[in-house]
Amino acid sequence: MENGIDMYDTFLIKYGEIGLKGKNRNIFEDALAARIRGVLKGLEGEFEVTKERGRIYVRCAGSWGYDEVISSLTRIFGIVGICPVVVYETGDFEKLKSDMLDYVRKEHPGSHETFKVKVRRVNKAFPMTSMQLDAALGEAILNEFPDMHVDVHHPDIMFDVEIRGQVSIYSKVIPGPGGMPVGTNGKAMLLLSGGIDSPVAGWMVAKRGVTLDATYFHAPPYTSERAKQKVIDLAKIVSRYTGPIRLHIVNFTDIQLYIYDQCPHEELTIIMRRYMMKIAEQFALEDGDLGLVTGESIGQVASQTMQSLLCTNDVCTLPVYRPLIGFDKNDIVEISKKIDTYDTSILPYEDCCTIFVAKHPVTKPNLKIIERSETHLKEKIDDLVKTAIETTETIMVK
Ligand code: ATP
Numbered sequence: 001m002e003n004g005i006d007m008y009d010t011f012l013i014k015y016g017e018i019g020l021k022g023k024n025r026n027i028f029e030d031a032l033a034a035r036i037r038g039v040l041k042g043l044e045g046e047f048e049v050t051k052e053r054g055r056i057y058v059r060c061a062g063s064w065g066y067d068e069v070i071s072s073l074t075r076i077f078g079i080v081g082i083c084p085v086v087v088y089e090t091g092d093f094e095k096l097k098s099d100m101l102d103y104v105r106k107e108h109p110g111s112h113e114t115f116k117v118k119v120r121r122v123n124k125a126f127p128m129t130s131m132q133l134d135a136a137l138g139e140a141i142l143n144e145f146p147d148m149h150v151d152v153h154h155p156d157i158m159f160d161v162e163i164r165g166q167v168s169i170y171s172k173v174i175p176g177p178g179g180m181p182v183g184t185n186g187k188a189m190l191l192l193s194g195g196i197d198s199p200v201a202g203w204m205v206a207k208r209g210v211t212l213d214a215t216y217f218h219a220p221p222y223t224s225e226r227a228k229q230k231v232i233d234l235a236k237i238v239s240r241y242t243g244p245i246r247l248h249i250v251n252f253t254d255i256q257l258y259i260y261d262q263c264p265h266e267e268l269t270i271i272m273r274r275y276m277m278k279i280a281e282q283f284a285l286e287d288g289d290l291g292l293v294t295g296e297s298i299g300q301v302a303s304q305t306m307q308s309l310l311c312t313n314d315v316c317t318l319p320v321y322r323p324l325i326g327f328d329k330n331d332i333v334e335i336s337k338k339i340d341t342y343d344t345s346i347l348p349y350e351d352c353c354t355i356f357v358a359k360h361p362v363t364k365p366n367l368k369i370i371e372r373s374e375t376h377l378k379e380k381i382d383d384l385v386k387t388a389i390e391t392t393e394t395i396m397v398k
């Protein structure tokens with residue numbers, strides 16, 4: 001493979017969060033490198049992930065696939081950009097110049113764009129300064145490609161040239177998702193339903209470095225095995241970004257039926273939601289989670305008015321994070337399409353909340369009244385909650 005240009009085998013990983021310093025920066029970089037290693041381990045090929053002077057490099061060997069590697073890297077939080085790098089052997093300036101021209105010819109054929117060359121010399125043995133090299137390589141490109149022009153302030157193309165043991169040249173950046181590596185910001189419990197919103201909410205929190213556990217409430221036989229599988233499938237899609245998700249599947253049927261029998265029907269959804277939060281919080285505390293996450297957004301449905309949110313929130317001691325709180329449905333749909341959960345979310349299987357839903361649910365529940373209604377549950381509810389927790393099925397989704 002002459003010059004190594006026929007195939008990339010190295011990627012420079014760009015990452016963000018520029019505010020990070022010192023120890024935090026190290027933790028961030030180590031977590032990102034570990035996550036990249038973990039993800040690539042599942043792919044065909046051999047991969048070496050190294051941290052070098054504030055950069056992360058991925059070197060690929062064996063029978064790896066470019067598209068597969070790129071699509072995996074673009075799902076890793078913390079990565080801002082992925083630069084395919086072409087690596088050349090070092091030599092004298094003539095060799096560097098001809099490698100540079102070779103790169104431009106193959107990577108930007110027929111370009112009319114403006115450019116700038118930026119050389120970094122880690123290998124100071126090279127007998128010219130970085131600025132001399134910028135100028136000399138720029139001139140060489142201008143001579144060879146008269147349609148290209150220099151613009152040092154706002155170039156269309158930035159040719160980054162790094163001289164170390166070898167010479168690396170890159171000019172393309174494939175955008176990553178940004179955010180922070182999963183695992184750098186604790187864990188949270190996602191209330192995951194089969195809808196559009198909660199997978200997006202989980203994804204957003206995970207993007208800030210939070211590891212996800214999840215709880216799903218189903219109501220067999222009122223909800224089907226397919227509805228449950230749909231939620232597992234959604235967890236699986238989200239886990240492509242977050243890593244494995246511990247999913248608790250709670251049988252909610254008896255609790256729902258009991259509430260249905262004992263409480264005013266228009267309060268059903270709110271009371272159910274309160275028990276979901278309580279049970280999810282139990283699992284959260286067991287799993288070491290630092291908060292709950294839901295897909296709620298103000299005013300989206302009756303159970304998400306400010307009054308309803310107050311009532312649901314009231315049963316929790318852990319903080320409840322609602323990353324979609326100010327989002328319109330359209331914005332949420334857009335993200336769900338981007339992260340690939342949308343097509344699964346819109347499959348028409350019944351949700352446990354819709355089955356018992358009242359025709360005219362309260363939209364402005366009063367906490368005192370809700371609490372009074374719940375006193376009708378006192379005979380059996382503790383046992384039912386205990387049984388629901390004990391019979392919960394827990395699986396690792398990956
Ligand atoms: P989603 O699209 O996330 O289902 P939604 O618009 O259908 O949301 P609701 O049904 O009111 O809204 O649910 C609000 C939130 O409560 C959900 O985003 C989710 O976090 C949680 N939730 C609702 N139903 C369930 C369930 N069956 N299991 C687990 N969590 C649930």
Ligand code: MG
Pocket residue numbers: 193194195351
């Ligand atoms: Mg729902």
